Amino acid sequence: MQSLKSERAKKEYEQFVKEVTPKQNLFCNMAKAFIVGGLICVVGQILLHIGKTQFSLSKDDAGSWCSLILILSSVILTGLNIYQKIVTFAGCGALVPITGFANSVAAPAIEYKKEGQVFGIGAKIFTIAGPVILYGVFASWLLGFLYWLWTAAGNWF
Incomplete structure (x- = not known):
């Protein structure tokens, strides 16, 4: 009797979960991620072009300024939420580029600022x-x- 009740409750719960779980359209999600990620990259390319042409920066300097502007933005x-x-x-289309990494550092700092500078933001x-x-x-x-060992071993022989 008890197992029958628990089995019925389990089926009712599974039905409830199916009803409240939002339906996802995979193709639509991939398209939004592609478009937004692409737009972020287009903005980066525009910043690189402006840095090289308008400000006569070298490729490396323009790339550095482009990264800084994207991170700051x-x-x-x-x-501003x-x-x-x-x-x-956009899902991962906004999380993968350098802007997503900056967001992953800034968001916890903003969220925990009420706990103080050291135990909130710092921790x-x-x-x-x-x-x-x-x-x-660590990987770097x-x-x-390993590269140093490889080159050092080459000098020994």
Whole structure:
């Protein structure tokens, strides 16, 4: 008797979950991600072009300025709660470029600022981006060390 009730409750719960779960259109989501991610990249290319032509910057300097402007724009839009709306609309199309990484650092800082500078912002700022930074730095160090060993071994022979 008890197992019959629990089985019926389980089926009712599964039906409820199916009813309240929003339906996703995969093609539409991919199109929105492609368009928004593409627009972010187009803005980056425009910034690169302006930096090289209007300000006579080298390719590397124009790239640095382009990155800084995109990061600053993302942080400002995150602070104004606009970037989250873009992410809700575009999904990974707004999360993958450099602007998404800046958003992942700025959002926790804004969210936890009420807890103070040290225990709020200082402790929580890298909760999302921290693992990416950690493994990126470690992988870079490891590859650099292996490269150094490879070149040092070449000089010994």
